[in-house]
Amino acid sequence: MVPVITIDGPSGSGKGTICQRLSEKLGFHLLDSGALYRLTAVASMRQGVDLHDISATADIARHLNVVFEPSNQGVVVLLDNRDVTSEIRQEKASQGASIVAAHIPVRQALLVRQRAFREPPGLVADGRDMGTTVFPDAVVKIFLTASPEERAKRRYNQLIERGDSVTLRALLDSIKARDERDMQRSASPLKAAQDALEIDSTKMTISAVLEKVVSLVQQRIGLI
Numbered sequence: 270m271v272p273v274i275t276i277d278g279p280s281g282s283g284k285g286t287i288c289q290r291l292s293e294k295l296g297f298h299l300l301d302s303g304a305l306y307r308l309t310a311v312a313s314m315r316q317g318v319d320l321h322d323i324s325a326t327a328d329i330a331r332h333l334n335v336v337f338e339p340s341n342q343g344v345v346v347l348l349d350n351r352d353v354t355s356e357i358r359q360e361k362a363s364q365g366a367s368i369v370a371a372h373i374p375v376r377q378a379l380l381v382r383q384r385a386f387r388e389p390p391g392l393v394a395d396g397r398d399m400g401t402t403v404f405p406d407a408v409v410k411i412f413l414t415a416s417p418e419e420r421a422k423r424r425y426n427q428l429i430e431r432g433d434s435v436t437l438r439a440l441l442d443s444i445k446a447r448d449e450r451d452m453q454r455s456a457s458p459l460k461a462a463q464d465a466l467e468i469d470s471t472k473m474t475i476s477a478v479l480e481k482v483v484s485l486v487q488q489r490i491g492l493i
């Protein structure tokens with residue numbers, strides 16, 4: 270069976286960066302499952318579909334025409350052949366993603382797509398339910414957290430660096446709203462798998478977290 274390493278956790282916990290670096294280090298494929306929910310929200314908004322309309326958003330999820338193209342600047346995301354790499358990272362897409370992610374038929378439609386990323390030599394999967402629902406047989410499961418204040422600060426620095434105008438307060442409110450929706454929903458809520466190792470990154474640097482994850486992977490699969 271192709272080995273899978275899952276890293277789940279709330280937004281801003283550092284899992285995106287960790288997954289990217291880990292997949293490069295191992296030469297594994299990378300699944301950014303959040304991007305699929307963001308794409309479903311962006312495609313729905315573009316087609317004038319109400320994000321609360323369960324069957325219409327599920328239909329959009331089922332027929333997403335998306336390409337993830339590696340480039341020197343990271344992965345370029347194409348939706349219907351249009352570059353939406355930065356659009357899917359905007360706050361509107363973040364909030365929209367967490368609305369459509371609560372719909373069971375949307376999650377079912379995206380499940381098959383996510384599992385298709387499991388290709389040799391292995392996969393690093395980033396999300397909320399990678400270890401609990403999508404890859405319950407993953408060889409290593411990590412649940413990465415950090416305090417909401419620290420996560421808002423990280424996101425603020427990212428967005429300011431990108432030239433966006435945001436306030437720390439608004440970001441903290443948005444992170445809390447998204448956490449609440451992701452944890453309270455009945456379909457695949459954000460929670461640690463029973464066999465996941467929890468890492469609180471609030472006071473850790475990215476390299477310290479990466480070191481810890483790499484040593485766990487080494488113990489379990491001895492690939493590095």
Ligand code: C5P
Pocket residue numbers: 280302303304306307363366367368370395396397398399447451
């Ligand atoms: O990880 P990211 O912040 O890009 O995810 C955006 C949203 O997509 C999350 O807030 C969550 O609602 C949803 N999501 C999910 N399950 C996943 C990945 C993301 O519900 N596996």
